[in-house]
Amino acid sequence: xxxxxxxxxxxxxxxxxxxxxxxxxxxxxxxxxxxxxxxxxxxxxxxxxxxxxxxxxxxxxxxxxxxxxxxxxxxxxxxxxxxxxxxxxxxxxxxxxxxxxxxxxxx
Numbered sequence: 195x196x197x198x199x200x201x202x203x204x205x206x207x208x209x210x211x212x213x214x215x216x217x218x219x220x221x222x223x224x225x226x227x228x229x230x231x232x233x234x235x236x237x238x239x240x241x242x243x244x245x246x247x248x249x250x251x252x253x254x255x256x257x258x259x260x261x262x263x264x265x266x267x268x269x270x271x272x273x274x275x276x277x278x279x280x281x282x283x284x285x286x287x288x289x290x291x292x293x294x295x296x297x298x299x300x301x
Contacts, residue, residue, distance in 0.1 A: 204216040217225045233241065269275055282290065 202210070202212070204213070207213045208216050215225060
């Protein structure tokens with residue numbers, strides 16, 4: 195996903211398992227309350243452990259972001275970088291949009 199830079203619709207993200215639900219804006223608060231009510235009856239210690247794990251992911255993302263910053267620093271210093279970036283911004287906005295993901299037919 196990161197390498198292709200494609201845009202995905204909410205329905206595609208749902209199909210891929212990236213998100214749990216797609217709801218209209220008007221129903222969002224009710225949906226969130228239903229999820230909160232479901233979480234409230236779960237084991238507090240289990241939820242705490244899951245949250246600790248998710249917080250650890252945030253630490254890993256910070257490490258990855260720092261790594262990416264180092265890579266960007268090297269890219270900026272590379273020969274031809276300024277011309278490539280300039281070429282990108284000389285294109286129209288439509289031409290710069292991410293390529294949409296193709297619909298996949300699964301059999």
